[in-house]
Amino acid sequence: MSNILVYIHAPAGAPTKGQRELLALAARLGQASAVLGGPADAAALASLGAAGATGFYAAAGGLDATGLIAPAVSLLEAAVRESGATAVLLPNTVEGREIAARTAVRLDAGVITDAIDVDADLTVTKPVLAGSYTVKAQVTRGPALITLKANSVELPEAAPAAGAPAPVHELELGETGPAARITATAPHTATGRPELSEARFVVAGGRGVDGDFGPVEDLADALGAAVGASRAATDAGWIDHSAQVGQTGTTVSPQLYISAGISGAIQQKAGMQTAKTIIAINKDPDAPVFEIADLGIVGDLAVVLPQAAAEIRRRKG
Amino acid sequence: MSQNTGTPLNILVLVKHVPDVQFDRHLSGPGQRLDRKDSVLSELDEYAIEAALALAEARGGDKAGNTVTAMTMGPEAAANAVKKSLQMGAAAGVHICDPALAGSDAGATSLALATAIKQLGGFDVVLTGMASTDAETSLVPAQLAERLGVAQLTNLSKLEIDPGTNTVTALRVGEDGAQSVEATLPVLISVTDQANEPRYPNFRGILAAKKKKITTLTLAQLGLAEEAVGAAGSATRVLSAAPRPPRAAGQVITDSGQAGIALVDFLADAKLI
Ligand SMILES: Cc1cc2nc3c(=O)[nH]c(=O)nc-3n(C[C@H](O)[C@H](O)[C@H](O)COP(=O)(O)OP(=O)(O)OC[C@H]3O[C@@H](n4cnc5c(N)ncnc54)[C@H](O)[C@@H]3O)c2cc1C
Numbered sequence: 001m002s003n004i005l006v007y008i009h010a011p012a013g014a015p016t017k018g019q020r021e022l023l024a025l026a027a028r029l030g031q032a033s034a035v036l037g038g039p040a041d042a043a044a045l046a047s048l049g050a051a052g053a054t055g056f057y058a059a060a061g062g063l064d065a066t067g068l069i070a071p072a073v074s075l076l077e078a079a080v081r082e083s084g085a086t087a088v089l090l091p092n093t094v095e096g097r098e099i100a101a102r103t104a105v106r107l108d109a110g111v112i113t114d115a116i117d118v119d120a121d122l123t124v125t126k127p128v129l130a131g132s133y134t135v136k137a138q139v140t141r142g143p144a145l146i147t148l149k150a151n152s153v154e155l156p157e158a159a160p161a162a163g164a165p166a167p168v169h170e171l172e173l174g175e176t177g178p179a180a181r182i183t184a185t186a187p188h189t190a191t192g193r194p195e196l197s198e199a200r201f202v203v204a205g206g207r208g209v210d211g212d213f214g215p216v217e218d219l220a221d222a223l224g225a226a227v228g229a230s231r232a233a234t235d236a237g238w239i240d241h242s243a244q245v246g247q248t249g250t251t252v253s254p255q256l257y258i259s260a261g262i263s264g265a266i267q268q269k270a271g272m273q274t275a276k277t278i279i280a281i282n283k284d285p286d287a288p289v290f291e292i293a294d295l296g297i298v299g300d301l302a303v304v305l306p307q308a309a310a311e312i313r314r315r316k317g
Numbered sequence: 318m319s320q321n322t323g324t325p326l327n328i329l330v331l332v333k334h335v336p337d338v339q340f341d342r343h344l345s346g347p348g349q350r351l352d353r354k355d356s357v358l359s360e361l362d363e364y365a366i367e368a369a370l371a372l373a374e375a376r377g378g379d380k381a382g383n384t385v386t387a388m389t390m391g392p393e394a395a396a397n398a399v400k401k402s403l404q405m406g407a408a409a410g411v412h413i414c415d416p417a418l419a420g421s422d423a424g425a426t427s428l429a430l431a432t433a434i435k436q437l438g439g440f441d442v443v444l445t446g447m448a449s450t451d452a453e454t455s456l457v458p459a460q461l462a463e464r465l466g467v468a469q470l471t472n473l474s475k476l477e478i479d480p481g482t483n484t485v486t487a488l489r490v491g492e493d494g495a496q497s498v499e500a501t502l503p504v505l506i507s508v509t510d511q512a513n514e515p516r517y518p519n520f521r522g523i524l525a526a527k528k529k530k531i532t533t534l535t536l537a538q539l540g541l542a543e544e545a546v547g548a549a550g551s552a553t554r555v556l557s558a559a560p561r562p563p564r565a566a567g568q569v570i571t572d573s574g575q576a577g578i579a580l581v582d583f584l585a586d587a588k589l590i
Contacts, residue, residue, distance in 0.1 A: 009492060068489075068498055069459065069469060093492040094455070094472050101459035104424055110552030111423065113454045123556065128452070129342045133558050135349065141552040178468045180500035187494040201589075223590070231510075241474075241490070241511065247338075248361070248447065248510045256589050266338050273564060277587055279580060285569070292564040295583045299572025307577025312590060315581065 002030040002086040005057070005079055007072075008048065009095055011040035015051050017198045021153035022089045023052035025118060029087060033057060033166075035079045037072050037099075038065065042165070049166050057082065060170040069095065070179035073102040078171040080107060085143050087122055092147040100145040109142025116152040116253075130247070130270035150198045151253050188242050194226045196243065201256045204228030204245055204272070205238075208261015208282065208301055213239050215305035216260055222309040222316075228252065228272075230262045246271035260301040264289025281305065325382035326478075326502075329440045330369040331430065331461075332362040332387050332402050334395035335451040342451075348420050348548055349558040351451055353391075358398040361446035363405075363515035368508045369444045370406045370516070372478060384408055386437075390418060390429055396531060403526035404518035410531035411437065417536055420548035423452070427460035429546050432539045434465060441483075441502045447472055447509045458507040468500035474511035478502075 004026040008019055011034075015023070026032035033055035034048050039062060048056070057079035064071040076099060080088060088103070090096035097113055104111045117125040122144045128135050139145070196202065203225045205216035213227070220227045228245040229238070245252055247267040257275035262268060264280070264287055272278070273292055280293035281301045290296040297304055334356045336342045343352040366387065373383035387402030389395045390413040399410035413433050421429065434443060443465070448455040455472075462469035470476070474495075476487035483502040488495055490509065518526070536543060544550055570579060584590045 068496075068500075069471075073463070091492070094490070095492050097455050098459040098469070098471060101423070101456040102463040104456075104552070105427070105460050105463040108552065111454070111456055112553055113456065127561070128558075129344070129351075130338070131561060132342065133344055133560055135344070135558045136556045138554050138556060139552055140554050178466065178500075180468045180470050180498045180504070182496050182498055184497040185494055186496075242494075247450070247453075256584070270338075277589065278564075279583065281576075281580075285571070290569055291566050293569070294567035295580065296567065296569035297572055297576045297580060298569060299576045304572055304577045304580065307575075308580045309577075311578050311581040312584075315585075315590070 003083045004030040004032050005076070005083060005085045005088045006032060006034050006053065007076060007088065007090040007096065007099060008034045008036055009091060009093070010038045011036050011044040011048060013043045013047060015047055016195070017155070018091050018150040019048075020051045020155055021150065022091065022148055023048065024155055025148065025153045026089050027052040029118060029120065029122070033083060035076055037063065037075070045165055045168070053166060055166045056168040058168050058170055060172050064176065066182050067176060067179035068182055069098050069102065071173070071176045072099045073106065074173045074176040075171065076103045077106045078173060080143055082169060082171060087118075087144040087146060090145070090147045092149045096147045100147055104142070104145050107142045109145055110139035111145040111147070112137050112139060113147045115146045115148045118146060118148075127274060130266070131274045149251070149253065189240065191227070193220060194224065196226045196228055196245070197250050197252060199226035199252070200254055201225035202228045202245070202252050202254045202272075202275070203258045203260065204230065204262060205233055205260050205301070206230035206262030207232040207236070209233060209238065211236070211238050215302055219258065219305045219309040222312040225256070225258075230268050259289055259293070260305060262289055263287050264292070324376050326373060326376055326384075326441045327439050328369045328373055328383070328385045328442045328444060329434060329437070330365050330385060330387050330402065330407065330444045332366065332389050332398040333359045333449045333451075334389060334391050334398035335359045335449055338450050344558045349555040350420060353394070356394060356397070358401045359446060359450045361448060361450055361510060362398070364508045364510055364512050365444045365446045366402050366405050366407065367513045367515040368476065368506070369442070371513065372442065375478070375480070379408060386411060388430070388433065389413070390426065392419070399531055400526060401518065403529045403531075404522045405516060406522060409529055412531055412533045413539070414533050415536040417543040417547045420551065421546050422551035422553045423454050423456035423460060424552050425546040425550040427457050427464055428550070429536075429539065429541060430457070431461055431464035432541055433534055434461070436539060443505045445505075445507045447507050458505060462505035465505060467503045467505050469505045470498055470500055471505070471507040473506060473508045476506065476508070476512065
């Protein structure tokens with residue numbers, strides 16, 4: 001059975017949904033091992049094991065957390081050489097893509113980003129050109145480095161019970177090359193809502209909210225949804241930039257995307273048009289967003305959203 | 318790259334000529350290549366050009382010996398991306414142009430670019446956009462840092478070089494949140510669309526650009542074998558491509574007081590609640 005590596009950016013007591021998807025896909029393709037991009041305690045190892053990891057690779061003496069990208073590249077390169085892996089799966093994040101990019105140069109290998117599926121023969125399915133085409137692609141040389149979009153893999157109903165802890169292989173990295181230093185990190189403010197890229201439901205607001213995200217957040221909470229935004233709304237400072245959906249923000253592929261007070265510019269559509277169901281609320285009947293909405297409501301979001309939120313709460317009892 | 322300490326800076330900005338996102342874009346032919354007519358300078362590269370010009374200006378501009386050079390790789394029409402950079406204020410241009418480059422993936426592209434950068438030499442800063450708007454992989458900036466053996470400062474929403482020093486301090490947005498990052502020259506930088514407000518070429522800039530020089534480089538001049546780039550040199554291959562069926566517009570209703578309820582009925586019918 002071929003060895004498949006999964007790059008785990010920040011191991012924690014409970015793996016994120018995205019990490020569990022990576023491990024589930026790897027287990028389907030072969031023998032899954034996790035490469036630990038940060039310190040992992042016994043609880044983290046046990047939960048990664050329960051999610052499918054049958055072995056671990058870590059930097060001897062720990063990975064230099066202040067070095068940007070380059071230390072992780074050295075770790076991944078060493079893990080591939082040690083394991084003889086045929087494929088490496090990484091999250092489709094800024095870090096995941098950059099680590100894959102540089103590791104590919106070192107291993108003279110190919111990278112495919114934005115994967116939504118990987119077959120047994122490592123053929124990758126991915127959307128391109130803002131979701132207007134679906135492409136099948138393959139790596140022809142070296143191990144296949146693949147970055148997987150969140151929400152792409154069906155997770156098993158019940159996680160397998162954790163068995164005996166799998167072994168951790170410690171790798172000597174040596175000099176990891178010139179790297180920028182990370183001097184401080186300001187974590188995203190926790191909202192208590194689902195993480196945008198992984199959420200099943202997203203309610204997004206645009207310039208039409210006119211400074212008040214209250215109605216958007218209210219409907220999101222009634223639905224258990226993440227909150228998204230157009231660039232016009234984040235540029236105006238009404239909500240954090242991390243909420244931006246689109247070409248230069250987060251791309252989402254949820255079951256349901258509710259777009260409120262957003263016109264539907266191409267750069268916004270690029271980030272959400274693969275949603276299963278799209279509902280749009282806009283005052284302007286000619287807004288381009290209506291061209292892709294399964295349900296379009298011509299109306300004032302300040303009226304429609306609170307009514308919908310109240311109705312959901314009423315029906316849920 | 319030169320180990321220049323402080324003033325002045327040699328800055329190279331990479332620009333790409335890509336199909337205009339405002340039009341329908343198509344893949345076709347045996348390699349499922351992108352139809353490149355109706356191409357323009359990638360919008361996201363305008364932020365890189367602006368960042369390059371601003372860094373040079375902060376050190377006294379071209380009068381103080383700072384240079385901003387714009388470089389592209391692509392078919393003949395790609396020179397237009399360099400021309401627009403010259404109109405915005407870059408001083409000179411380089412165009413890597415060779416038919417054997419067609420079909421290069423990110424790895425082969427970064428190889429050709431890195432080879433040219435090393436040959437031209439002397440850059441303190443190589444600047445790029447956060448992604449091209451065609452393939453949108455964001456792989457090339459990190460691969461260039463690797464191939465050039467310099468630190469990467471990527472996905473920056475803010476950056477400056479402290480006056481009189483050769484340290485770049487910057488803000489990067491990543492998975493963990495906003496990171497403060499720093500590195501000493503030479504560096505590879507990529508900037509997001511949050512980094513600045515790109516300037517428009519003015520009339521004087523457009524006239525001045527006509528006198529600026531664009532150097533064309535072939536693979537032979539770079540000393541690169543044809544098999545090292547293009548489809549042959551690429552470690553990835555597209556097997557097939559299918560246009561996604563266009564999203565059919567659904568029903569549109571006008572709110573007459575009950576649309577919020579209708580929205581919830583729709584969710585219930587679709588078994589979403
Ligand atoms: C390089 C680049 C990258 C970009 N990246 C992104 C990106 O990642 N994401 C993104 O979103 N955009 C991006 N943009 C910007 C994009 O082009 C649009 O400008 C932006 O999406 C517009 O946001 P909006 O729809 O909220 O605002 P507008 O286009 O102003 O639309 C506001 C809409 O709200 C409606 N409205 C107003 N009041 C109400 C009300 N009370 N009730 C209901 N409807 C109301 C109006 O009818 C209008 O249709 C990018 C642009 C560039 C150049």
